[in-house]
Amino acid sequence: MKYRISPAQLDLPAEPQPAADERPKRSRLGHWLAHVVACIVGIVGIACALALPFAPVWVDRTEVHWPAAELGAESTTALFAPYRPASFDAFVPCPVLRAALDRPQRTTVLTTLPPGSDREGLILTTRLGKPELVLGQHQVPLPPGACELAIHADSGQSVVTAGGQPPIVLPGIAAPEIFTFATDLEPRQVAGLSVTARTYSWFDTSPTDVKSTLITTVLALAVVSLGLLLVHSPPALGRIRLSPRLLPVDASVAAVLAGWLVIGPLTDDDGFAMMTIRNYEDAGDIGNYYRWFNASETPFTLVQHLMRWVSQESLAPAWLRLPSVLAGLLTWIIVSRGIVAPLCKDTRRLPLHLLTAVFFLACWLPFGLGIRPEPFVALGTSALVAALLKMTRTRLPHFWLGVAAFLTGLTVAVTPTGVSALVTVLVFAPRIGRVLVQHGVLPRWISVPTRVVLVGCLGTVGLVAMFADSTLNGVRQATAIHNEFGPSLGWYQEIERYTSLLSTIIWGASGKRMAVFLVITAVLITGACAMRQVHRWTGLVDLPVLLGSVVAVLVALWLTPSKWTHHFGALAGVGSALLVVLVVLLGRVGRLGHAKRESRLIGVFGGIAASVAAALAFMGPNVWPMQSDLAMPWSDTPVEPGLPLDSPALWLVTGATVGALTFGFVRIRALMSHRDLTGLVWTVMPASVLGLAALASVLVLVGSFIAAPQIMGDRFSIARMNWQSIRASSCGLEDEVETLPIAERLSPVDGSTELDGFTSGGTPPQEPDLRTENPGEPLHAEKPDDPKAPEGEVASTSASQFAWTSTTGGPQTTGSLTSGWFGLPRLTGNQTLSVWVSGRPEQGNSLALEFGASLPRQVRPLETHELRDAAPTDLPFDDPRHGRPIDWRNFRDWRLLTVDAAQIPAGADRVRVLAEDRTSDEQGWLTVSGPAVRDVVPLRQALDEREPVLIDWQMSFVFPCRFGYPQVSHGVATSPRMLISPPEGEGSMTFGTDMGGVFAGVPMQSQRFELPSRLRDAPGNTWGHLYSVRYAIERDDYTTTRHRERIGGADGDPAYPFKEH
Incomplete structure (x- = not known):
C-alpha cells in the first residue's frame, strides 16, 4: 500500500470546541481539577528530582x-x-x-x-x-x-x-x-x-530513607505523568500492520547480530569497563578501578548498573555481550520502522528494508558489540527521533512527547555522548513548541504549563538514573579528578578523534572508518540538498530534522572531553537512517525533470565524495583489539580481497558503470513512457557507491570474522571461547595459556666449550622459583633465602648459570660458539627443553641445539635442531607506498626458545648449544643461556598459588573465572601478588602516577619476575606476560575501621589537593 504525503507540516487541527454555555459545568470543573492535579504532579516530580543531588545520604568514613x-x-x-x-x-x-x-x-x-x-x-x-x-x-x-x-x-x-x-x-x-x-x-x-x-569518602555514600522516598516519588509521578499525557488526548488505537515480506530481512539482521555476538571483536574497553562493574560488590560504587584514583564514573553509570545486574548471572563474555546485541536489535527495529519507513513513504518496502539492513549493519557491527555504552546511546537517540517524528503523526502528540522526554533523560544518563539527546530536542524545538501550545479544553495559560511540567517530570527520570547512587559533591569531585588526569580535551581539539580514525592501529580499523566516513558524506550531501530545498521536491519533508539529529551526535562528540573513536558508535542508529533516506532522495531527485542541474551537481560531487570516503576507509587495516586480531585477514594491510577497494578510481569507475547502465535503462524507459529520467543517470552514481561500499564493508567484516576462527581451529580465538561458553563453560584465555616453570637446570658433563668471538657472559632474566610438586595442584613457591623476607614471598632464580655472548666487542664482533655437552634427562610429555636468547638468531646468524647419545668415550651426535623466533603475528602496517618500518623487529629483549619433548630424537641424553654470529649490524649479535628443562603447566595452577592476581585492563574481560583480584574500596587497594599484563608489558596506566594509577605503589616497592608462558599451539603470538610480585616488606599489614555519618548531597570531603601552595 502506498501512502500519499504532503510537504506541509503534519500538525493535527484543533478539535472543534462546543460553546462555553453548552459545556456542562461539572465537566468543565472536572477539567480544571484534572489540570490542577496534573500540574501539581509534574511540579512535585520535578522538584523531587531536582532535590536528589542535594538529598541527605549516609557516608562511610574509613x-x-x-x-x-x-x-x-x-x-x-x-x-x-x-x-x-x-x-x-x-x-x-x-x-x-x-x-x-x-x-x-x-x-x-x-x-x-x-x-x-x-x-x-x-x-x-x-x-x-x-x-x-x-x-x-x-x-x-x-x-x-x-x-x-x-x-x-x-x-x-x-x-x-x-x-x-x-x-x-x-x-x-x-x-x-x-x-x-x-x-x-x-x-x-x-x-x-x-x-x-x-581516606576520602566522596563516593562511599548510600541513600537515606529521605532520598529513597524522593527516588520512589519521582518514578511514581513519572508513570502518573505519562498516564495523564495519554488521556490528555483521546486514544486512537489502530491495528498493528505487519508485512510478512519484511520478516525474512528482520530475521537475517537478527541472525547476523546473533552470530556477531559469538564471532565479533572485543572492544578496547571491555576489560576496563567490566572490572569497574565487578569491583562494585567490594566498593559499593562504579569506580574506575585501574586509574583516576578509582574515582566514580558518576553521573553516567546507567549502563554499568545494567551490566552489574546482568553479570550477577554469569561473567561469560558471550552473556555479557547479550545486552548490547539486544540494544542493536531494538535499534534496528526502531530505525527501520520508526524512522526510515515514515520518512520514505511511497517507496517500495522490501528494497527499502534491504537497503536499511545493509547500512545499519555497516554502521553497527564495527562499534556496537561489548560493554561500552555507545550501543545504548545509539538506541536512545534513535528511539528519541522516532518518538518525536511520531509526535506529529498521531492523535496522541502529548503522549509521544512525554515518551521523548523520558528517553532524553535516560540517554543523557548513559554517557557524555548522550548529551546528543538534548541537542536533538533543540533540533525538534519548533515542532515541540507547536505541540505544547495546541488548543485544549481549557485556556492555554493553564494547559500549556500543565503539559510542560508533565513532560518535564518524565525528563527528570534521567536525574534519578544519575543521582540515585551519587551526590552533587561526588559528581563535582569525580569530574575534577577526570579533568586533572585526562584525557580532557577541548571542543577545538576534536581533530584528534579524526586523526586517530585515520591511524593504522585499532582506532582506525577499516570498518570503523567506513561507518564514520559514509555518515559524514551523507551529512554533506543531505546538507546541500536541504539548503536547495530538494527534500521538499521529493516529499522527504522530515529530512532536515533527521539531518539535525545526526549533526547533534557529532556536536555532542565535539563536547566530550575524550576523543576516542569508539564514541562514533553513537551514530549507528540515526546515521544509518540518514544514509538510507539519502539514497531514497537521490533516486527521487533524479526522476524530477526540473532538477537536472541539481542532479548533475549532486551526482558529480556526491560520487567523488562517496568514492574518496570508501577508498579511504578500505585503506585502513582490518585490525581489532587484543585476541580479536588472531589470524585476522588484512590486519596489517589495506583491505584488498582480490579488488583494490582502497583505490578511489575503483569506486569512481563503479559509480560510472552503474550510471552507464542506468543511462541505457533510462533510454529504454523514455521510449516507452515518454518520461525524462536523465537526472537519474547522475544521482545513481553516489547512491550506488554508498550502497556498495556499505555492503562490501559488511561482507569484509562478517567474512573475516568467520575466517579467523576457522584458521585458528581448536586453538584459542574469541569465537571459540564464546561458543564454548554457550555450549558448556569456558574460562577464556586462562584455559589456553601454558606456563613454563623450571623443572631442572642442566649442567655440562662432557667436552669443553669452544669460543671464537663469543665470551662467557650475559645474564638471563631472573624468574620466580615456582615448582610443580603435584600434577594439577597450584605451583609451590620456594621461599627466599633472606630470613627477614616477609611470609609468602617467592624466591627468584635463573634458568642456567651458563651464558655466552658475542657483544663484548660491540655489534661488529662475529664468531662462533660450541658449548660442552649438557646432561639431558628423559623428558615427559608435559615438559620442554629451553634456552634464553637475546639478539638475532637469523638473517645471517644461527642458533641450534645439537642432541647426542653418550658412548663410553665420546658423544655421538644425533640431530641438530635449529632455533629461530617464530614469525610474529602482530605486524606493523604495510603501507602501500612506504612498506613496513625498517628494522621493525626487536631482537634485543630476552626470549625463551623451546624444543618440545616430541621433537627430541630418541635415545638422546646429551645436548649442546651451537651459535654463529656472522653479522655486524645494530642487532647482529647473539647472547644465549645454557639449556634447562621446564614443566608445561596450565596457567590456572600458577595463578591459584599467587592470589590476588591483578589482570590489567586490556586482558581482564577474557578471564571470566578469575575472582581473586585485588580489592579497591573505601580509599585503599590490596597489593597484588601476581600481574597479568598485555603484550606491551607492565608499563600501564594502572601503575602510572601521572594517570592516577591505583596500583602505582606496586612498582615502587616490589620486584617483578616474569614466569615464562605461551599461548597453546600459537607460536609467534605474544598473548601477554605473567609476573610474580615480590615485596621486601609486609603486604597491607594495617587495620581499617569504618563509621557512618549523615550528610547533605552537596557536603562531604573537600576537593583533592592536586597542587600544593
Whole structure:
C-alpha cells in the first residue's frame, strides 16, 4: 500500500470546541481539577528530582590504622587511592624517637614513601643526633631537643607539634601521599608509634530513607505523568500492520547480530569497563578501578548498573555481550520502522528494508558489540527521533512527547555522548513548541504549563538514573579528578578523534572508518540538498530534522572531553537512517525533470565524495583489539580481497558503470513512457557507491570474522571461547595459556666449550622459583633465602648459570660458539627443553641445539635442531607506498626458545648449544643461556598459588573465572601478588602516577619476575606476560575501621589537593 504525503507540516487541527454555555459545568470543573492535579504532579516530580543531588545520604568514613598489632610496627605496603588521605595523624612518642637518635647511622623513624621515591610524602629520620622531618617536599624545621612529635594534616594545611612547643602551622602543605608505612626500627622499639589516616569518602555514600522516598516519588509521578499525557488526548488505537515480506530481512539482521555476538571483536574497553562493574560488590560504587584514583564514573553509570545486574548471572563474555546485541536489535527495529519507513513513504518496502539492513549493519557491527555504552546511546537517540517524528503523526502528540522526554533523560544518563539527546530536542524545538501550545479544553495559560511540567517530570527520570547512587559533591569531585588526569580535551581539539580514525592501529580499523566516513558524506550531501530545498521536491519533508539529529551526535562528540573513536558508535542508529533516506532522495531527485542541474551537481560531487570516503576507509587495516586480531585477514594491510577497494578510481569507475547502465535503462524507459529520467543517470552514481561500499564493508567484516576462527581451529580465538561458553563453560584465555616453570637446570658433563668471538657472559632474566610438586595442584613457591623476607614471598632464580655472548666487542664482533655437552634427562610429555636468547638468531646468524647419545668415550651426535623466533603475528602496517618500518623487529629483549619433548630424537641424553654470529649490524649479535628443562603447566595452577592476581585492563574481560583480584574500596587497594599484563608489558596506566594509577605503589616497592608462558599451539603470538610480585616488606599489614555519618548531597570531603601552595 502506498501512502500519499504532503510537504506541509503534519500538525493535527484543533478539535472543534462546543460553546462555553453548552459545556456542562461539572465537566468543565472536572477539567480544571484534572489540570490542577496534573500540574501539581509534574511540579512535585520535578522538584523531587531536582532535590536528589542535594538529598541527605549516609557516608562511610574509613580510617586506616598502623601498626596493625600492639606488639610493634612492621613495615608494610599501603596503597591509598587517592594517594593522599583526607586527614592524617601521626604520633611519635619520646622513646621511639630516642631509639632512633641513639643509632649512629641515618635512621628512618616513619615514612609513607618507598625508598628512592620523589613523591610528596612524609619522611621522619634521625641523622647526627637530630630529627629531620620532610612533609611533601618541604623541610620542616624542628625545635632543638624535640622529642615527642605529633603531626596532623588535611587537604589544606599541616600542623606539627613537638612536645610542649608551640605548634608549627604549615598552610598549603596537604596531607602526605601514602604508598607505605615503613620504619627502620625494630618492632619492639616502636611501641606507642601510631598513624591514623582517613581516606576520602566522596563516593562511599548510600541513600537515606529521605532520598529513597524522593527516588520512589519521582518514578511514581513519572508513570502518573505519562498516564495523564495519554488521556490528555483521546486514544486512537489502530491495528498493528505487519508485512510478512519484511520478516525474512528482520530475521537475517537478527541472525547476523546473533552470530556477531559469538564471532565479533572485543572492544578496547571491555576489560576496563567490566572490572569497574565487578569491583562494585567490594566498593559499593562504579569506580574506575585501574586509574583516576578509582574515582566514580558518576553521573553516567546507567549502563554499568545494567551490566552489574546482568553479570550477577554469569561473567561469560558471550552473556555479557547479550545486552548490547539486544540494544542493536531494538535499534534496528526502531530505525527501520520508526524512522526510515515514515520518512520514505511511497517507496517500495522490501528494497527499502534491504537497503536499511545493509547500512545499519555497516554502521553497527564495527562499534556496537561489548560493554561500552555507545550501543545504548545509539538506541536512545534513535528511539528519541522516532518518538518525536511520531509526535506529529498521531492523535496522541502529548503522549509521544512525554515518551521523548523520558528517553532524553535516560540517554543523557548513559554517557557524555548522550548529551546528543538534548541537542536533538533543540533540533525538534519548533515542532515541540507547536505541540505544547495546541488548543485544549481549557485556556492555554493553564494547559500549556500543565503539559510542560508533565513532560518535564518524565525528563527528570534521567536525574534519578544519575543521582540515585551519587551526590552533587561526588559528581563535582569525580569530574575534577577526570579533568586533572585526562584525557580532557577541548571542543577545538576534536581533530584528534579524526586523526586517530585515520591511524593504522585499532582506532582506525577499516570498518570503523567506513561507518564514520559514509555518515559524514551523507551529512554533506543531505546538507546541500536541504539548503536547495530538494527534500521538499521529493516529499522527504522530515529530512532536515533527521539531518539535525545526526549533526547533534557529532556536536555532542565535539563536547566530550575524550576523543576516542569508539564514541562514533553513537551514530549507528540515526546515521544509518540518514544514509538510507539519502539514497531514497537521490533516486527521487533524479526522476524530477526540473532538477537536472541539481542532479548533475549532486551526482558529480556526491560520487567523488562517496568514492574518496570508501577508498579511504578500505585503506585502513582490518585490525581489532587484543585476541580479536588472531589470524585476522588484512590486519596489517589495506583491505584488498582480490579488488583494490582502497583505490578511489575503483569506486569512481563503479559509480560510472552503474550510471552507464542506468543511462541505457533510462533510454529504454523514455521510449516507452515518454518520461525524462536523465537526472537519474547522475544521482545513481553516489547512491550506488554508498550502497556498495556499505555492503562490501559488511561482507569484509562478517567474512573475516568467520575466517579467523576457522584458521585458528581448536586453538584459542574469541569465537571459540564464546561458543564454548554457550555450549558448556569456558574460562577464556586462562584455559589456553601454558606456563613454563623450571623443572631442572642442566649442567655440562662432557667436552669443553669452544669460543671464537663469543665470551662467557650475559645474564638471563631472573624468574620466580615456582615448582610443580603435584600434577594439577597450584605451583609451590620456594621461599627466599633472606630470613627477614616477609611470609609468602617467592624466591627468584635463573634458568642456567651458563651464558655466552658475542657483544663484548660491540655489534661488529662475529664468531662462533660450541658449548660442552649438557646432561639431558628423559623428558615427559608435559615438559620442554629451553634456552634464553637475546639478539638475532637469523638473517645471517644461527642458533641450534645439537642432541647426542653418550658412548663410553665420546658423544655421538644425533640431530641438530635449529632455533629461530617464530614469525610474529602482530605486524606493523604495510603501507602501500612506504612498506613496513625498517628494522621493525626487536631482537634485543630476552626470549625463551623451546624444543618440545616430541621433537627430541630418541635415545638422546646429551645436548649442546651451537651459535654463529656472522653479522655486524645494530642487532647482529647473539647472547644465549645454557639449556634447562621446564614443566608445561596450565596457567590456572600458577595463578591459584599467587592470589590476588591483578589482570590489567586490556586482558581482564577474557578471564571470566578469575575472582581473586585485588580489592579497591573505601580509599585503599590490596597489593597484588601476581600481574597479568598485555603484550606491551607492565608499563600501564594502572601503575602510572601521572594517570592516577591505583596500583602505582606496586612498582615502587616490589620486584617483578616474569614466569615464562605461551599461548597453546600459537607460536609467534605474544598473548601477554605473567609476573610474580615480590615485596621486601609486609603486604597491607594495617587495620581499617569504618563509621557512618549523615550528610547533605552537596557536603562531604573537600576537593583533592592536586597542587600544593
